[in-house]
Amino acid sequence: MSTVPESHPRYVSLKLRDAIVAGVDAGITSIHGLIAHGRGEAFDYLIGESTQPFAIEACRAAAAMLVLAKAPVVSVNGNAAALVPAALVDLVRVLGAPLEVNIFHTSNEREHAIRDHLIAHGAPRVLEPTEDAQLTGIDSNRRFVHPEGIYRADVVFVPLEDGDRCEALRKIGKDVITVDLNPMSRTARAASVTIVDNLVRAMPALLNELGAVRMLPEDEARRLLDAYDNELVLEAAAQRVRTGM
Ligand code: PTJ
Numbered sequence: 402m403s404t405v406p407e408s409h410p411r412y413v414s415l416k417l418r419d420a421i422v423a424g425v426d427a428g429i430t431s432i433h434g435l436i437a438h439g440r441g442e443a444f445d446y447l448i449g450e451s452t453q454p455f456a457i458e459a460c461r462a463a464a465a466m467l468v469l470a471k472a473p474v475v476s477v478n479g480n481a482a483a484l485v486p487a488a489l490v491d492l493v494r495v496l497g498a499p500l501e502v503n504i505f506h507t508s509n510e511r512e513h514a515i516r517d518h519l520i521a522h523g524a525p526r527v528l529e530p531t532e533d534a535q536l537t538g539i540d541s542n543r544r545f546v547h548p549e550g551i552y553r554a555d556v557v558f559v560p561l562e563d564g565d566r567c568e569a570l571r572k573i574g575k576d577v578i579t580v581d582l583n584p585m586s587r588t589a590r591a592a593s594v595t596i597v598d599n600l601v602r603a604m605p606a607l608l609n610e611l612g613a614v615r616m617l618p619e620d621e622a623r624r625l626l627d628a629y630d631n632e633l634v635l636e637a638a639a640q641r642v643r644t645g646m
Contacts, residue, residue, distance in 0.1 A: 414442065414450070417484065417601060424483025428514040431506040434480045437561065444582035445599050447642045452606055455637040456598035460607045462629035463558070463578045463594045464614040465622040470556035470576075473498040474528075478505065481560045481600060482515045486522040488604035492558070493524065495611055501528040501550035505563055507542040539569040560600050562588040584638035595631055597638035 405415045421438045424430030467473050475493050477500055482489075493500050502515045516527045530545035534552035537544075543566045546552045557570055560580035564587025570577050576593040580603045589595045596603045614622055640646065 414445075417599075420483050421480065424479060427483075427518070428511055429518050430479035430483045431504070431508070431511065433506055434478075434483070437480060441561075441582045441599065444584075444642065447645070448582070448597070448638070449641075449645070450599070452598050452602045453638070453641055455634045455641070456596050456603060457606060457610070458629070459594050459596040459631070459634050460603065460610040461614065462626055462631075463596060463607055464610040465617075465626040465629075466556055466576060466578060466594060467496055467498075467558065467611065468614050468617075468622050469619070469626065470496075470554075472554045473556045473558065474550045474554040475500050476503045476551060476557055476559035476562075477501065477515060477519065478503065478561055479511060479515060482518055484600055485560075485604045486519055488608065490519065490522050490524045491608055492604070492611075493526075495608070495615070499526045499528050499547075499550050500524050501530075501547055503530060503543055503546065503551065503559075505541055505543055536566070536569055536573065538572055539566050541565060544569075560603070562592070564588045564591060567591040584635045584642060589635060593631065594629065595635060595638075597635070 403419055405412055421430055421435060425432055473496050475489060475498060477489060500519055502512045512529055516529055519527045528547035528550040531547055534546050534548040535544045536546055551557055556576045558578045562579045567577050567588040568591045571591055578594045579588050579592040580596045580600045581589045583589060584597045
């Protein structure tokens with residue numbers, strides 16, 4: 402681990418790098434995850450490294466979607482597991498939903514390591530991919546899912562998604578909530594709700610909105626979700642990237 406002093410102006414960003422590097426060292430995060438993180442950093446820098454109103458709006462809609470879901474599931478890859486394991490566990494505890502390990506870069510060892518890491522953080526139930534249930538329209542390792550998780554889910558929360566699977570999940574009728582710092586990515590555009598924010602800030606914001614939305618009557622949560630427009634949110638995020646406003 403680096404010995405970055407707290408007074409360093411890039412302290413938080415450097416600590417996040419440490420977390421991703423530690424994930425790679427622990428066999429949780431793919432080496433490619435370092436590159437993905439760097440892409441995220443660049444966009445985070447452009448949006449001002451803070452949670453913007455368009456992200457809060459998306460978190461509120463995501464909370465409504467999760468509260469209204471019949472069978473929600475939280476899909477976890479190597480980057481998410483390294484950055485926010487405890488918050489992912491908090492989320493599934495509130496929802497009574499399973500966590501499901503689902504990674505792009507094929508590795509059984511890494512799947513088990515992610516599962517064990519989540520369990521060590523208190524996860525009540527962690528599903529792993531199976532060959533019994535496969536998603537259609539996707540060729541990567543991400544097609545292998547669990548019959549009681551992603552396969553039967555109506556809403557999939559999947560931070561740092563890849564565009565292919567997001568599109569495939571939407572095509573088979575599932576709603577997808579993603580967290581992606583790039584508002585122009587294929588995932589961001591294909592998802593039902595896109596939270597354009599760093600995952601480490603998006604998780605507490607989502608949990609906060611979930612606390613409030615859970616208290617609403619069902620029809621109010623539905624109204625909130627119906628009024629949400631992901632295209633407008635992405636437009637606001639893209640404008641922030643382009644202009645800083
Ligand atoms: O563990 P695996 O095998 O499933 O691999 C996971 C990664 C993330 C390596 C894989 O899904 C991948 O290659 O992702 P991409 O296609 O590089 O996309 C990553 C997206 O996430 C990019 O649009 C980044 O801007 C964004 N991103 C990176 N870090 C963060 C982020 N978005 C939110 N919060 C972050 N911390």
